[in-house]
Amino acid sequence: MDIERAAARDQAAFRRVYLATADRTHRLARWLLGTSDVDDVVQEVYVRVWDRLPELREPAAFGGWLRQVAVSVILRERERAARRESRDGGSRYLGGVPDSGASQVGLRLDLERAIARLPAQARQVFVLYHVEGRPHLEVGELLGISHHTSRSQLHRARALLKAYLKDGASNEAS
Amino acid sequence: MKHPDDVLLSAWLEDDLDDAAQRAWISDHVEVCIQCRDAVQELTALARRAGEEPPEWPGKEAAWELLRERLGGAQPSTSPMRGGTGRPKYKGARWGWRLWLPTGAAASLAVILAALLMRSPASVDPSVLALLAEDAVVARTLESATGSEGAAGSQAVWSANRMISQGVDDLERALRARPGDPALTMLLRRAVEHRAQLLTEMPR
Numbered sequence: 001m002d003i004e005r006a007a008a009r010d011q012a013a014f015r016r017v018y019l020a021t022a023d024r025t026h027r028l029a030r031w032l033l034g035t036s037d038v039d040d041v042v043q044e045v046y047v048r049v050w051d052r053l054p055e056l057r058e059p060a061a062f063g064g065w066l067r068q069v070a071v072s073v074i075l076r077e078r079e080r081a082a083r084r085e086s087r088d089g090g091s092r093y094l095g096g097v098p099d100s101g102a103s104q105v106g107l108r109l110d111l112e113r114a115i116a117r118l119p120a121q122a123r124q125v126f127v128l129y130h131v132e133g134r135p136h137l138e139v140g141e142l143l144g145i146s147h148h149t150s151r152s153q154l155h156r157a158r159a160l161l162k163a164y165l166k167d168g169a170s171n172e173a174s
Numbered sequence: 175m176k177h178p179d180d181v182l183l184s185a186w187l188e189d190d191l192d193d194a195a196q197r198a199w200i201s202d203h204v205e206v207c208i209q210c211r212d213a214v215q216e217l218t219a220l221a222r223r224a225g226e227e228p229p230e231w232p233g234k235e236a237a238w239e240l241l242r243e244r245l246g247g248a249q250p251s252t253s254p255m256r257g258g259t260g261r262p263k264y265k266g267a268r269w270g271w272r273l274w275l276p277t278g279a280a281a282s283l284a285v286i287l288a289a290l291l292m293r294s295p296a297s298v299d300p301s302v303l304a305l306l307a308e309d310a311v312v313a314r315t316l317e318s319a320t321g322s323e324g325a326a327g328s329q330a331v332w333s334a335n336r337m338i339s340q341g342v343d344d345l346e347r348a349l350r351a352r353p354g355d356p357a358l359t360m361l362l363r364r365a366v367e368h369r370a371q372l373l374t375e376m377p378r
Contacts, residue, residue, distance in 0.1 A: 011245060018238060027228035039233060043241050050245050111223050130224045151190050158217050159180035165216075 003059040006050070014053075018046055021063075025070050031115055031127045032074050033081070045073045071132060075142055078124075114164035122157035125150050177210055178203065184217050 002020075005013035025045055029038045048069055056065055115123055121143065128139045129150070136147040136154075143150070178186070178200050185191050186200045204210050231237075349358050 011242065014245070015238060015242070018241070019234065022234040022237070023228045023231045026231040026234065039237055043237060043244065046241055047244050111220075112229075115224075126224070130221045151185070151188070154188070155181045155184035155190070158184040158220055161220050162180050162213070162216050165220075 003053070003056070003062045007053040007056065007059070014050060017062075021066060022046075025066070028067070028070055028127070028131065029074050031131065032071075032124055033078055034116060034120065034123065041074055041077045044077070045070045048073055067132060071128070071142065110165055111161075114161050117164050118157055118160055121145070122153045122160065125153040126157035126161070129154050175207065177207065180213060180217065183210065183213055187214060187217060 002013040002016045006017050022042065026038065026042050029041045029045070033041060049066060052069065056062060115126070118126065124143055125139055128134045128142060129136065134142070136150040139145075139150040140147040145153075182191075182196075182200065183204075186197060186204075189197075191197045191200070204214060349355060352358060
């Protein structure tokens, strides 16, 4: 019901939609970008969603549609940031997930930190494949790499994550 | 005993190993090696944990206030395909809109471009040309996607989406140089609409 109301330009309904979905969108941006300004990108996602919501034919498909829009906006920002980085010679990429984004301790935080430590491409492949459920062909297309590279980066990511989590566990134990 | 490393185990899990002998060796090995079986379980658990519900984003209420300010001025895009009901009129086949995109969009962009060139050739940003060229590529991509379902269709649409996004970037840059230019504004609107169509119609 909120989706239809938001599509009819009801901001209160859109706020509820935003609050119900923002955690997931924020995590997606955090994991894909690993930047310090994830909040801005998330805002951009919802501006686009607001603008295009009237075009959504099936409100029931909103979840998948939102993620399509989010991935599109986030990866576009990734490309822009990469261009800025190569032009300016500097980097806003921290290669890490801000601690404030991970509100809970324990295994979840360990995984957040471990994912933040991954090399950018391996992290993006892991997130698109495992969190977004995209097939390798699509992951490759989205990231501008071959599906073979996507596969090898996924296995690298998983092996690294396993090692990072083991490191974290042994550090805490010592 | 020789053990496969985690990268190999991960590839074995996903059935990504081309070498049949290697696959058989790992399958046999995992049967008898507790250490590698544990490693397989850990690798499997990673995917499950990554898909769990995310933690709460503490800043989302504050971010809403900023977002609300932006929404205040935002207007829904005015798609030529949309009627007064707030729903698209194109209720036909999923890929029905591809019929108008290659022909209508390319033709109208060509007319606009010709008008721009006649008006002031020196002032035309090369990015507009780039968009026109890309639009033709988009049209061809969509044509090739005719009848494609699943990954192939999805891949074609994502490819088109990326090209249009590049065109939007170019046009936004051109508009910053010539704020309010009606032709550029119209082109930008069309490009954004194309992209919105792609995202809305994306195979799921």
